[in-house]
Amino acid sequence: MSLRRFLHRRRWDEERVREVEAHLAEEIEANRARGLTPQEARRQAYIKFGNPTVVREEIWQMNSFVLIENLGRDLRYAARQLFRSRGFATIAILTLALGIGVNTAIFSITNGLFFSSLHIRDEGRVVEMGFEQKGNSWQPSLSMPEYRELRDGTSKVFSEVIGERISLDGLSAQGSKPDRILTSYVTGNYFQALGVEPLLGRFFRHSEGVTPGSDPVMVLSYQYWKEHFAGDPNIIGRQVAVNSYPVTVIGVAPRNFRGLVTAPQTQVYLPAAMIVPVDNQPLANINKEDNRNMHLWGRLQPGVSRQQADASLAVIARRLAVEHPDSEKDAALRTFPLYAGRLGDLDSRGVDMASAFFLGLAGLVLLLACVNVANLLLVRASVREREMVIRSALGAQRSRLIRQMMTESILLALLGGIAGIGLGAWGSSMLSSVNLNTDLPVHFDFGFDSHVLVFSVTLALLAGIVVGIVPAIRLARANLNLILREGGRGVTGGSSRFRDALVILQVGSALMLLIIAALFTRSLEKSAHANLGFNSENVLLLTMDPSEIGYKDAQTRDFYQELLERIRTLPGVEATTIAGSTPMGLIGNGFDTVSVSGYQLPAGQAAPSMGYNVIGKDYFRTLQISLVEGRVFTDADKESSLYVGIVSEAMAKKYWPNQDPIGRQFSTGSDLTHPIEVIGVVHDVRYQGFSGPIDPYFYVPFRQHYIGNSLNTLEIRTAGDPLEFISEVERSIHNMAPALPVFEVKTLHEALYSPNGLLIFQVAAGLAGIMGTLGLILAIVGVYGVLSYVVSRRTAEIGIRMALGARRGDILRIVYRQGLWIVGIGLALGLAGAFAIAHLLGSMIVVSATDPATYLSVSVLLAAIAMLACYIPARRAMYVDPMKALRTE
């Protein structure tokens, strides 16, 4: 078939008509000649010829691209049909939009966290490297010497190996007050290896970042350049100071490049070795084998697989273990896909799980929406049965009818999808703007990219097929004669068992959604009121880092000493201290390997890594953490005296069971020269997480550990509202150090709502709550719809019953019996389902996954609302006028 034919097929058709007419005329004439009457001659001619329209159609189709044409025709017809029943279409589209919108919003989060493009060259070929030592989890952290080994030893598998170390610094331009920035110290090949081109100026050279202090140059992220330098086009060559160390701006990164670790986001890039002068790090420290705080990535050589790279890394790990037994014993190395490390941690399984789980919940909401629309379509199908039957009798193929009905439902779903994408965009912008309660540059962009659009459109198409397939198939199977004879009381709506099953499914799904929402809400409540081991009321927090204004170690120590004395004398201050880590905080959270003298490690286990906090002497008094035995730190615990520590009960119990820990010793991996003597035991505190066993923890005094620990949070217990003290405290700080940036200013109570703390429960409870509410509404509409339909179909029967003497109560009972049956089975299934999936929640909830109170109260609530939904149709049935009902029949 040629295009020419296609374009001229209308003329062709006209010719065929004339040709056929001529043929028939000849035939009729021949028949007349045989002596037939004019009518009979005509009749015989037509019988002999067959259906001229079918002939025309056949030839027309030979000249057409049949599928496309039919699609076009079906679409036009479907659009007309939908437009004609606008009410139905609006409800169906809105319902589907809700379902698709929720999915789009949730997917945009998952996509934003893990899969959106990083805007680097050949993203799939870049992998992150992970490090593990026996007994610990995989870490995205390696040391500078390890970087060099990997760079030089893997050239067969990696074309480039790059490293990045993240740090908080202070940046001041032209004597202005420093601004706290998130800095990435990167190897010289960083940008070139990633294939990123500068927006302005240039990026680092390979040679830059090797020798400490020799390359005082800086690259700004696009966002920081816009926000802090107002997008100044003449920024290149500008002198600024980072932690008082002068550097020159040489380039600006492109807008869409936000680094490889996307939470939090880098604001400024410096060459790797600049960390020595800028962060005041001793070179010896940087070159320590086990000073692991660099992210490493490699770009795979062409044709090299991750497995091959892993094999190469394993060889290096074995060699390192032999060459540096102290630091590299039992070390293992392997690669991870880029997305695994995007949140700054290789073990993002929790986030993976949560994403999958919430996508699952959103899927349930969509299912509920689909069921409602399918139900609507079923009703519509029974109304349109006669139309279909007539078209079928006129020669339409069933497959064409099915295709046309499917076109209608898919069009409906696509329209719903478009509206849903709009809703989803709104939802994800709401989610993007969730207050993360931190001053760190954590910025989530859950915007829409092609992944999200493809996802939503695919979902819409699927939804269209799901909602359309059942009515279409039922119609195709329908017995035409039966329908014509029944006079419009068709079969497609006839069997109500299928509809009942759909609504049962809805009630069950809604119950699952509600139970999960309730579990999250109860978890939030329980966590918010949990005893974390300290008193979070009336404590003000302010974080600062004097190294950002160029203070050296001793200067920093004296600054804090002096500051604490000034704050202590302020009226209304009950106690004050500094601390490196705050509970549920994002900053600090120090970990170190610990070896306890006299404690035999189980064979084959590396020294355990333990959380610790560097604190001022009044820490326990400020947070009201009770001392179990021994003493707290005093001014006498200084550099020159014996190194001391205070351990948590959990640590005491683990390492000195049934013994007195006071006077015992342990040492830390970072400072083997100063063993620490235990002088006290305090109650356990939850620093991370609200449930599960509390890990061992220890405290050391700032006075003995101020070197390299300049980032601290000032914690103040106040007599009244802590927020009222902010200006006075800040004044005290700036009286001493006018340029010092102060950030993360909030109450301890607020600080608990961090992404590491209650915020995650809050977001989870909010999301699950929204989805639960949507599910509830959809299910109630479903129950109401199906019962209304039942009542409308049984009006005549009810009329007869009433005419025969049934009372209104009896009618009510009939309707309710059906409603109860549906809701009851739905609830039972929902309970079973919730039971099954609540276990997947794991540590996302802190109440029991089978908490009976939650299950019971939610079931009762849902049952009550469902019964209410039954009442409206039941009432309508009760007040059926028997005379009218019988007459319409």
Next chain:
Amino acid sequence: MLLGTLDMLVLQTLVLGPAHGHTIAHVIEQRSDEVLQIEQGSLYPALHRLEDRGWVSSYWGVSENNRKARFYRLTAAGRKQLTVEANRWQSMVKAIGSVMQNVTRTAVQK
């Protein structure tokens, strides 16, 4: 009617000279002593197909009854095609014939 034989019959009819649809239908019926009854309507899609493949060409002319009618004429390619199809038909008839002969013989022997 056997699948695919209509095309061959139409081509064969046109060997005698150009004809319009009605004539073609009648010639086939008469030559087969009314054994081959074709639904006349199905002739037109077949003619369309043949023309599409270049085996016949068509033009408007006047019929014996003085009516405007579309005439079909065999092309050179159509003639060749007819030979191909006729040969295929012959060999098929022969093959079927020999199978059926065997059957008749065995049936007689019994």
